[in-house]
Amino acid sequence: MTASEKKQLMAAACKVRMGVVEGTHSAKAGHPGGSLSAADLFTYLYFKELNVDPKNPRWEDRDRFVLSKGHTAPGLYAALANRGFFPVDDLSTLRHIDSYLQGHPNMNTVPGVDMSTGSLGQGVSCAAGMALAARRMGKSCRVYTLLGDGEIQEGQVWEAMMFAAHYKLDNFCAIVDNNGLQIDGPIDQVMSPYPIPEKLKAFGFSVIEIDGHDFDQMEAAFEKAKATKGAPTAIVMKTTKGKGVSYMEGQAGWHGKAPNDEEYEIAMKELRAQLAEVEAM
Amino acid sequence: MADVKKIATRDSYGNALKELGQLHDDLIVFDADLAGATKTGTFKKAFPDRHFNCGIAEGNMIAVAAGAAAMGLVPFASSFAMFAAGRAFEQVRNSIGYPHLNVKIGATHGGISVGEDGASHQCCEDFALMRSIPGMVVMSPADDVEARAAVKAAYEYEGPVYLRFGRLAVPVFHDEADFKFEIGKGEVLQEGGDVAIIANGLLVNEAMEAGKTLAEAGISARVINLCTIKPLDEELVLKAARECGKIITCEEHSIIGGLGEAVCALLSEKCPTPVRRVGVNDEFGHSGPAAALLKQFGLSAEHIVETAKDFCGK
Numbered sequence: 193m194t195a196s197e198k199k200q201l202m203a204a205a206c207k208v209r210m211g212v213v214e215g216t217h218s219a220k221a222g223h224p225g226g227s228l229s230a231a232d233l234f235t236y237l238y239f240k241e242l243n244v245d246p247k248n249p250r251w252e253d254r255d256r257f258v259l260s261k262g263h264t265a266p267g268l269y270a271a272l273a274n275r276g277f278f279p280v281d282d283l284s285t286l287r288h289i290d291s292y293l294q295g296h297p298n299m300n301t302v303p304g305v306d307m308s309t310g311s312l313g314q315g316v317s318c319a320a321g322m323a324l325a326a327r328r329m330g331k332s333c334r335v336y337t338l339l340g341d342g343e344i345q346e347g348q349v350w351e352a353m354m355f356a357a358h359y360k361l362d363n364f365c366a367i368v369d370n371n372g373l374q375i376d377g378p379i380d381q382v383m384s385p386y387p388i389p390e391k392l393k394a395f396g397f398s399v400i401e402i403d404g405h406d407f408d409q410m411e412a413a414f415e416k417a418k419a420t421k422g423a424p425t426a427i428v429m430k431t432t433k434g435k436g437v438s439y440m441e442g443q444a445g446w447h448g449k450a451p452n453d454e455e456y457e458i459a460m461k462e463l464r465a466q467l468a469e470v471e472a473m
Numbered sequence: 474m475a476d477v478k479k480i481a482t483r484d485s486y487g488n489a490l491k492e493l494g495q496l497h498d499d500l501i502v503f504d505a506d507l508a509g510a511t512k513t514g515t516f517k518k519a520f521p522d523r524h525f526n527c528g529i530a531e532g533n534m535i536a537v538a539a540g541a542a543a544m545g546l547v548p549f550a551s552s553f554a555m556f557a558a559g560r561a562f563e564q565v566r567n568s569i570g571y572p573h574l575n576v577k578i579g580a581t582h583g584g585i586s587v588g589e590d591g592a593s594h595q596c597c598e599d600f601a602l603m604r605s606i607p608g609m610v611v612m613s614p615a616d617d618v619e620a621r622a623a624v625k626a627a628y629e630y631e632g633p634v635y636l637r638f639g640r641l642a643v644p645v646f647h648d649e650a651d652f653k654f655e656i657g658k659g660e661v662l663q664e665g666g667d668v669a670i671i672a673n674g675l676l677v678n679e680a681m682e683a684g685k686t687l688a689e690a691g692i693s694a695r696v697i698n699l700c701t702i703k704p705l706d707e708e709l710v711l712k713a714a715r716e717c718g719k720i721i722t723c724e725e726h727s728i729i730g731g732l733g734e735a736v737c738a739l740l741s742e743k744c745p746t747p748v749r750r751v752g753v754n755d756e757f758g759h760s761g762p763a764a765a766l767l768k769q770f771g772l773s774a775e776h777i778v779e780t781a782k783d784f785c786g787k
Contacts, residue, residue, distance in 0.1 A: 252545070
């Protein structure tokens with residue numbers, strides 16, 4: 193990718209992170225930690241990878257994205273809004289009683305959301321079903337899904353992986369956000385899912401390991417995924433939970449907690465500084 | 474009765490799928506390693522490229538079907554009632570019910586008549602589970618003719634549907650030539666004014682038998698087949714309550730949460746009427762031949778007759 197493309201992605205990622213902070217602060221609830229660890233991925237998907245049309249969110253031949261770790265809806269919503277699916281200003285209505293921006297993704301109320309998710313382990317199965325159906329219908333679109341590293345403790349995730357590999361769904365790409373933390377603490381202390389790449393390989397996936405905050409590595413991974421035939425791809429990305437907001441980084445406590453007014457000001461100030469830095473590049 | 478044709482509604486399901494498959498290219502079928510028993514194997518034989526085995530992983534199968542529906546296909550997902558409605562309840566609720574996706578759940582081996590497999594496989598809770606999900610249509614057809622019609626109606630209906638079929642061969646009493654089926658509409662099989670017997674599934678045939686026996690004993694029973702448990706045919710039930718004053722519900726399901734409670738809930742709010750519920754009395758089943766189990770658990774014409782006589786003070 194060109195330097196200017198990368199700069200645009202970095203700027204968009206800052207805005208997505210601001211949207212996460214905006215939404216969770218206004219909601220006084222929500223999940224900033226995992227939204228921020230996946231913010232670069234959301235940005236890459238919606239600003240570079242996915243073949244989607246914000247003016248026609250239900251376009252039949254679009255690529256699909258299923259947020260299997262549905263609690264990080266604030267990150268998905270921020271990416272969709274910044275990509276033009278709905279007004280960025282609406283992000284501050286997150287979780288409000290009359291808002292269409294539900295606490296977890298709702299495909300029937302939020303433009304651009306391809307599947308209702310929230311109960312962990314189910315989205316990945318839905319995505320596999322979409323990939324199978326797309327192939328059956330002769331569509332060339334691809335299906336992407338994002339899982340949490342804690343989420344893969346759910347047995348259904350492995351049922352879905354077995355399914356995707358069995359049916360050789362090479363139009364299916366599962367991404368694991370390996371930020372290392374879940375609600376109750378480090379994932380290897382709560383219930384270790386490690387080693388993740390080896391498990392996925394054993395299930396029949398083409399596995400790519402990347403730094404989930406590096407757009408060049410993301411580009412290489414997604415290009416390889418598209419070129420891989422006869423097997424589904426899994427991208428395991430190492431990330432930092434809370435990435436971009438100093439006091440949230442690497443803290444399990446920010447999994448499902450909203451910033452208060454003071455914390456909000458600090459976070460927005462940091463993110464504005466990051467954006468200014470990118471824009472000055 | 475020797476000349477009465479008997480067919481298990483699971484066979485009707487497989488045959489209807491095959492028939493529909495010939496007409497509709499968007500119909501696909503998922504199964505969880507039970508294609509031989511659920512009879513989706515009949516469809517598979519005709520359309521091997523549209524039948525997808527998910528292995529013994531029902532939760533995944535249900536959510537996979539949801540994804541396929543979101544793409545615009547019309548998936549039928551099948552397993553035994555115990556696993557489709559029971560094990561995969563939360564997947565049905567969150568991945569099909571909440572987004573209101575166009576998935577049809579074809580659940581076979583419902584109820585105690587599963588027989589020898591015993592309690593672990595005798596699902597008597599599926600109506601309760603499925604009717605608690607907003608927007609879910611729940612049907613339990615009574616014979617071959619109705620079962621095939623229900624499968625077709627489910628295909629044509631846009632939205633989630635739960636269909637329960639049985640393992641046991643049951644008498645075919647509907648005449649296909651003049652049979653009309655509509656989701657949410659019950660049918661009066663025998664007119665009567667002393668008591669109304671409302672049944673579904675294989676209990677409909679028992680209710681009809683009971684109706685005849687009761688007539689001989691001087692009790693005029695109205696026999697109603699309510700294939701659709703949700704949405705309930707309120708008009709038909711309320712009319713029966715007003716005109717008969719006594720209702721007996723009959724189902725191969727727990728008396729908790731099924732047809733009986735659905736009828737009671739309606740009547741208590743709109744037309745308080747005494748009700749007796751014939752069903753499985755808050756207990757688990759056990760192994761045995763289906764016919765013997767049905768008798769033992771009171772899911773029989775004889776028990777309906779006893780209940781009606783006691784109810785009517787005769």
